[in-house]
Amino acid sequence: MAIVLPSAILDTTSLIYTEARKFLLRKFEIKAIMKNPKITFAATRIETVTIFAQKREEGVYEKLQRDFKFDGRHDIAFNGEENFITRYIKRLFGNSFSFENYIEFYSGNLNFDNQIVQQYKDKYGSLTNDALVSKIHESEKERMLYFALLSNSVVIIKAPSNKPKDEEVLLGYSFSERRGYEGIHPRIKNYTIEDLTLLYGGKGYYLNEIVKASFLNALDEIEDNEVIKPYYRITYLHQLVDFNDYTNGIVIKVQNAFENYVQDYGDKNTISLKEYANLDNGTTITADQFEVGNIPVIDGGKQPAYYINESNRDGDVITVSKSGNAGYLAYHADPIFCSDSFTIRAKESSPYTTKELYYLLKNKQKSIYNFASGSVQKHVYTKNLEYFRIPKRSAESKEIVSALKEKFNNQLQRELEIQKLNDKKQRYINDFVDKNQGRLITLAELENKNIYKVSGGKRIPKEKDYAPFKTKHYYPTIANYENGSINLNESKYIDDQTFETIKKYTLDNLDVFVSIAGTIGKIGIKPKISENYTISLTENAGKIETKSTLERDYLARILLSENIQKQMFSMVTKKGTPKLSLASLRKVAIPWVSEKDKSEFINETLKFDKKIQEFSNKKDV
Secondary structure, eight states: EEEETTTTHOOOOSSHHHHHHHHHHEEEEEEEEEEEOOOTTTTTTOEEEEEEEEOOOOTTTHHHHHHOOOOOSSOOBHHHHHHHTHHHHHHHTTTTTTHHHHHHHHHHOOSOOOOOHHHHHHHHEEEEEEEHHHHHHHHHHHHHHHHHHSSEEEEEEESSSOOOHHHHHSOOOOOOOOTTTEEEEEESSSHHHHHHHHSOOOSOOOHHHHHHHHHOOOGGGOOOTTTTTGGGEEGGGGGEEEOOOOOOEEEEEEEGGGOOOOOSSOOSSSSHHHEEEEEEEOOOOOOGGGOEEEEEOOSSSSSSSSSSSSSOOOOSSEEEEEESSOOOOOEEOOOBBEOSSEEEETTOOOOHHHHHHHHHHHHHHHHHHHTTTTSSSSSSOOOOOHHOEEOSSSSSHHHHHHHHHHHHHHHHHHHHHHHHHHHHHHHHHHHHHHHTGGGEEEEHHHHHTOOOEEEEEOOOOTTTEEEEEEESSOOOGGEEETTTTTOOGEEEEOOOHHHHHHHGBBBTTTTTEEOOOSSTOOOOOOOOOOTOOBBBBBTTTEEEEEHHHHHHHHHHHTTTTTHHHHHHHHHHHHHOOOOOOOOHHHHEEOOOOOHHHHHHHHHHHHHHHEEEEEEEEHHOO
């Protein structure tokens, strides 16, 4: 059997998904799982997996239930494995939790410093001893049965990264929703999908051969192929199961097959994070609920989404992104507004400071990313980190923290200094605009005086599409607009023919771009590129043409002021995707000062930029 399902079937712990997952595992032996790239079914935003499975003989799980004869005192041979209980304990409870410890726990003793025992204590600690022992036996038996049931080898297929290029190489095609060009198309022109995909074909060794070998129980005989090797792994299914999930949800993490997965600091001399820290969710906020200000809004990205005039967290706090870059950790010395993220702060009774907790958690950043789950949008939640094990405070842990402090402190200090310099630069720009309120003039008036010209970008004609390969014509999206410039490393491209149809909408050296749809008010100038390369603007961007570098640099900075950003936000459409029309952009008023004042203003901001660049260029010692 091969079936396409939402990826939530593997890792979502809601009751309906948990029961469906358990039913699937009881009735079928999973032979392979393919994490389908996002573009596989691009018409839907739901993330999917393809599960390859073979129906088990009738009553396999029920037979395991009947054969399970653990008396709570002695180890057993079970499902063809000698010392089954010992192996189970090491896998779930850790190497330092002995068989004798487990027997005591199984009898109702919860006085062990162990992650799973702690979860039982939190969930069932208030029960009478008889009721507690009954719950332990019921839950532990179910875990053991699934541990035994999922002992088979499994093939995991996925792109080595979430980058579109890697996903397209795996599939052999890209997906277009453009009117008149809908559907799938070979990722390279003049080739067929069959020529390009790694999934199947007749001209080499493909991933379908690996899946076939899994069904034939012949995975030891597969050929080693360097082309497809980055796209698959072979492991035991129970190695991918998070048996530690406190819901007993038998969560399957396919990404664990591709990494040396270390969930936390293990079970020896460690403690759950929630014992040392408070974990609190942020507050959802929308564009019509805030005033522009100097407080960064921390959501699912690695950089602040925007700045507002109020905070909901004091400084000295850790944020964890809940979506977007789900699981990304950041430390903030100053007040923030926590939105689509949650915060971690050391308790007053904690032997660690918040910054020390940051060092310990940041050292496990890759593992924390692995908590992300969901179909439409991956999320990380507070519950994922509550039982994350960190070292107990001891002489040994002091050495660990000291080493991590040396590892991360220089990086953190640079980030904090850069943040402070950006804040100072922003205040300087704000003050400059405030001092020149009597000299405001709209962009429309300046356009009438032939000083500036406001225009927009252009959408690709419906009969055209992005180029499936690099060309000399960049076509970046708003997401590529970063730090007053454009990150062309992630930009899309268009071919020569498509460029000819929109060549009037290029970004030139003396232009200032403005994002006018989605994220409003991103400002910047054209990055340095080779002379024969071009950058075209999409319909979600506008540009303001100037006639000198002085005017360009002045405009690119002054538009970042709190006052002018507020003007833009006040004219944005509130329904649907936020949009700022070109007519509204022309109504924006800026201070019109002398060339001398403009030059002094630019030079002052350049001093901040120079210091920021110096910190960015510093290397760890």
